[in-house]
Amino acid sequence: MTDKLLNQEENGIFSIFNFGIEVMLKARIKMKLGPDRGHPFTLDVDIEGGNGITVLFGTSGAGKTSILRAVSGIYTPDEGRISLGNRVYFDSSTGERLPIQQRRIGYVFQNHLLFPHFTAEQNVLYAIRDLSRARARQRARELLSMLGIGKTARQYPRELSGGEQQRVALARALAQDPSIMLLDEPLSSVDAATRSRLLDEICAAQKRSGIPFLYVTHNHSEAVRLGDAMLVLDQGRVVQTGTPLEIFNSPRSAPVARVVGTENIFIGEIVEHRIGDGTSLVDINSCRVQIPYSEQPLGSRVSVGIRSEDILVSREYLTQTSARNVLKGVIRRIILDADKAELVVSSGVDFKVSITPATIRILDLEVGTEIYMLIKARAIHQLV
């Protein structure tokens, strides 16, 4: 049995963890964040992260990094409790506080923070504390080659590409058999192709290790590709939890919609319920839209969100269409990028509409053009 265990450890670096015991991170954190970081605000969250990747999503300054720092022990919360499985990292009610070095944190930093005076291999070795010199070196080599950068071992960080640097950072974080991995926007400075490959590697690393990963990002595609669960943070609070797709497709409140990037958020009044149609009619500054049937009584004020890519445009008025809303409007602005274009269309209120540059050419759109916007009722989300 012992032999078998040893063998397993030789074969796979993380096999020691693959026993299927789920270790949960539970963190209740309350802390004032100082005025040295812009505007002072209070972080007050209650989060859980199981075996899998939990995405912390939010705009900058929402408190995402502070959560990672509190879990790692760099910040001490004013109040709360942080535990991983049955290990208590911090508990303000008992005064318990596990020293940083006993927490076994794998941390990947936003700008990788590889030590510039160490080679790639030395960077990884620095994170390994409890193995003999020879074993540590072997493990560092294994990790680097597992991530496809075995040949960079003797190179210094400045000699590596952005993707290679981030891989070394990942290897370094995994090196000490962490109990939990904390990743702080690790891919914000690598190109799209590298990002895609690294996302796969992060997924694979999580599967192999079977430990909770907390992944901070404000990038939609990263969240959707990685997240088993997602928490949306806004101004120091968790405003919605669910799977990334659930949240992106139906943000529940205006702050969430704003954070996840629902470009159109309006406040209106329910003026009619059409039970037979399964829709309700909302008046937004005299622009009337049909939304899925709402439980709210007539006359109540509601906010609705529409993603800019859920709006179709047409130069002609269409009748035979499934879109419940065909709204006439005038193009106020056209913002053109290399691969996408955004229209601001005025129809009582201003709608942001995201289309391809080709559409602008083919439909011959310019500022002042009258167009029709087609929006499915189902694409209009009522926000609480």
Place this chain on the structure above:
Amino acid sequence: MIWHALRLSLLVGFIATILIGLVGTAFGYLLARRSFRGKDVLDAFLTLPMILPPTVTGYYLILLLGRRGLLGEPLYALTGWTVTFTWVGAVVAATVVALPLMVKSARAAIESVNAEYEIASRIMGRSERETFIRVTLPLAARGLLAGMVLSFARAFGEFGATLMLAGNIPGRTQTMPLAIYEAVASGEDERAMWLALILTFISITVVYLTSRLSRPGKSA
């Protein structure tokens, strides 16, 4: 006598530089990385020897270390030995006068190291001491070395405070600058010139080393 003065100056300079390197780096780290009450006061106090005339610094050192000084008296009572008029006094004077240069250089050098590296090291389970030795120190090495070279130059040429504390005893406490002063005062022009040339040569070498160290280039 020239050679004795040169040897003494070099010895005093080297010992003072080692002390300054240790103490100055410690204070520099404290000022760069910690926030505590009275930090500004400490900073001002450590800068003082740079602002005061060296004779005044020397005078305070006599009050502190002289035979009847605050520390000097118990030391004399205990050991029968006193710092004044010994080469150790020259080391003390040079150390105190040149220390502010090192504190300032060390603080700047350590502040220039991204503190996030230290956080990264701490998260990897390294203690604060290990982090300082293996991360902060190597990353600040150039600045610290430049500071030490400058301090050496200052300590090597120290005159005023040394004269006050160690006196001007040829063959015992007479360093290069003191020897030059005496040579000029007693009209030994040729001797004064040679001493001045040697001192100038050493100082130029030091300035050259400093500029090479502070030039950005291949770092460790």
